[in-house]
Amino acid sequence: MTGVLVALLTPMAEAEISVFTLSxxxxxxxxxxxxxxxxAAEEWRRRGHTVAPAVPA
Numbered sequence: 001m002t003g004v005l006v007a008l009l010t011p012m013a014e015a016e017i018s019v020f021t022l023s024x025x026x027x028x029x030x031x032x033x034x035x036x037x038x039x040a041a042e043e044w045r046r047r048g049h050t051v052a053p054a055v056p057a
Contacts, residue, residue, distance in 0.1 A: 004028060011043040 020031040
């Protein structure tokens with residue numbers, strides 16, 4: 001699926017939130033620092049993305 005990561009990472013860049021990404025054949029993971037998690041979720045939702053609850057560490 002071309003463009004998935006760019007659609008998710010562009011809002012992070014615009015909000016100046018650093019991320020760590022990991023891509024496999026089946027899935028893309030985007031890790032966000034805990035202190036920026038709510039802001040990241042807010043930015044994604046604002047752009048129409050669905051955000052699942054965080055996985056406890």
